[in-house]
Amino acid sequence: MKTLPWSTLLGVSLTSALACSGTPEGAAPAQGGTAGALSSAGAASTLATAGSAGDPLAQAGGGAGGDVSIAGGGAVLGEAGAGSIGIDDPDVPPAGWTLTWSDEFDGPAGQQIDPKKWKYQNSASNVNNELEYYTNRPANSGLDGQGHMLIHSLKEDYNGRRYTSAKFTTKGLFSQQYGRFEARIQLPAGKGLWPAFWALGTNDSAGWPACGEMDIMETIGNQLTINRGSLHGPGYSGGNPLTAQFKLTGGSDFSQDFHVFTEEWEENVVRFYVDNMLYETRTPKDLNGKKWVYDHTFYLIMNVAVGGMFPGNPDDSIFPRTMSIDYVRVYARSAPVAP
Numbered sequence: 001m002k003t004l005p006w007s008t009l010l011g012v013s014l015t016s017a018l019a020c021s022g023t024p025e026g027a028a029p030a031q032g033g034t035a036g037a038l039s040s041a042g043a044a045s046t047l048a049t050a051g052s053a054g055d056p057l058a059q060a061g062g063g064a065g066g067d068v069s070i071a072g073g074g075a076v077l078g079e080a081g082a083g084s085i086g087i088d089d090p091d092v093p094p095a096g097w098t099l100t101w102s103d104e105f106d107g108p109a110g111q112q113i114d115p116k117k118w119k120y121q122n123s124a125s126n127v128n129n130e131l132e133y134y135t136n137r138p139a140n141s142g143l144d145g146q147g148h149m150l151i152h153s154l155k156e157d158y159n160g161r162r163y164t165s166a167k168f169t170t171k172g173l174f175s176q177q178y179g180r181f182e183a184r185i186q187l188p189a190g191k192g193l194w195p196a197f198w199a200l201g202t203n204d205s206a207g208w209p210a211c212g213e214m215d216i217m218e219t220i221g222n223q224l225t226i227n228r229g230s231l232h233g234p235g236y237s238g239g240n241p242l243t244a245q246f247k248l249t250g251g252s253d254f255s256q257d258f259h260v261f262t263e264e265w266e267e268n269v270v271r272f273y274v275d276n277m278l279y280e281t282r283t284p285k286d287l288n289g290k291k292w293v294y295d296h297t298f299y300l301i302m303n304v305a306v307g308g309m310f311p312g313n314p315d316d317s318i319f320p321r322t323m324s325i326d327y328v329r330v331y332a333r334s335a336p337v338a339p
Contacts, residue, residue, distance in 0.1 A: 094180065097331035101174050104327050109145030110138060118168040121303075124161055130194075131307030131314070133161035141166035148324045151304050153193060155319035163314065167303030175202045175297035176330055181216060182262035183302070184326035189255035192314025193221030194305035195323050197261055199298040209237035212293035214270065217261035220311040221321070224253040227261065229272030229280045235290040242287070244272070244280040258326055266333070270294060300328065 093099050103117050113120065120136035132153070134140075141151050153165040183197045196218045201211030213232035230243035248254070262273040272280040284292040304323050307313050 093331055093334075096333065096335040097180055098334035099329060100176060100179065100332045101170075101330040102327065103149075104147060105143055105149040105325060106147055107143045107145070109143060111143045112136070112138060112141060113149065113168050117170065117173060118302075119171055119173065121167040121169070124159065125167075125305060128305070128308040128310065130305045131161060131192075132163045132165040132305055133158050134167040134303070135164050136166075137164075140164050141168075144324070148326055151188075151195075151302070151323045151325070153188065153304050153306055153319065153321045153323075155314075155316055163306040163319075165304045165306055167301065167305075169301045170299045171200075171301075173299075174330075175299040176332070177295075177297045178266050179333070180262065180264045180329075180331040181300065182260055182330075183217065183328045184258050184260045185217065185254075186256075186258045186324040186326075187219060187224055187254040188221060188304060188321035188323045189224055189253070190221040190315060190318030190321050192307050192311050192318075193321060194308060194311045195219055195221070196301070196303055196305070197328075198301050199263075200301060201293065202297045202299055206293075208232075210234050210291075210293060212296075212298065213237070214263060214265070214294065214298060215241075215243075216263045216272065219254060221255075221318070222311070224255050225249075227254070227274050229263070231270060231282055231294065233287075233291060233293040236287065242282055246272070246274045246277070246279040248274075258324070265294065267295070268292065300330075302328070 101117075103114060120141075121134040122136045124133045135158070139152065139154065141149065144150050151166045153163065155163055158164045181199065185195075185197065187195050196215060198213060198215045198218065200208070200213055203211050209232045213230075215228060215230040215232070218228045218230065219226060225248040227246045228243055229246065230241040232238070232241045236242050260273075260275050262276070264271045264273070268284055270282045271278055302325065304321075305311075
């Protein structure tokens with residue numbers, strides 16, 4: 001049975017629109033951090049610690065309830081030694097939230113992505129010096145028949161590229177302003193892999209980064225104890241986003257089990273979680289006068305890139321590699337936030 005992590009926060013509204021154009025992924029995000037790990041049993045607390053130098057971060061919002069407070073400069077890690085909080089019935093939404101959109105990836109083995117919910121990118125990637133060609137072929141993605149969507153990254157010569165993978169989005173099919181966005185994913189391991197679960201603003205005319213980008217899960221395959229939660233906007237994008245890190249401890253990593261990556265977003269605040277543990281809170285105060293662009297609808301993106309400025313060139317001996325997605329769920333606030 002799928003487990004459903006939950007918490008109560010934030011207010012939302014639902015709308016729809018078109019999609020942000022421009023170069024959505026921008027320049028490579030800041031690298032940083034060394035490995036820790038996570039076991040997936042029991043509950044845990046969140047601890048803010050000092051990270052390694054070299055991760056350019058803007059100032060973070062503080063706050064109570066375990067929010068990470070960043071003083072500027074180096075990375076901040078939310079350390080945790082335990083996994084997601086589950087409930088017996090995965091069809092019951094988290095308290096105070098109403099499900100507005102989801103994909104549980106149920107279906108026979110080999111079936112491809114639901115075209116009513118997602119669109120494939122079927123082209124080479126021309127950003128960040130990435131090396132893959134994204135395809136809609138069954139060789140690169142499909143259901144496993146056990147409730148998971150798989151993305152297969154392969155080493156092969158294809159349309160002028162040496163690697164293939166998959167990327168799909170809800171662009172033009174689903175978007176929402178404010179809410180809880182989450183996915184339960186088991187990540188692929190290996191140098192040069194760059195998996196991500198993220199969202200782009202739908203205000204097409206603004207271009208990137210003015211449309212806004214929210215990275216809910218972003219890792220690289222040889223640092224799979226670290227997840228990065230980031231916001232990209234005008235004056236804080238590419239290698240200098242508003243960002244922080246979550247670090248797993250306990251002897252495992254994101255490739256060894258499923259973990260839940262969540263963003264809860266309301267007016268003038270975005271919070272990031274891993275396995276229901278809050279590690280980052282962002283508000284307009286963190287921008288020092290730069291523009292907060294998280295006030296319109298966003299659509300979802302799931303992909304595994306190969307190579308590029310962030311992870312570097314891949315180790316060819318790792319292929320093939322697979323990312324497994326258990327579900328993607330989006331909620332809207334259905335009850336007031338308790339004082």
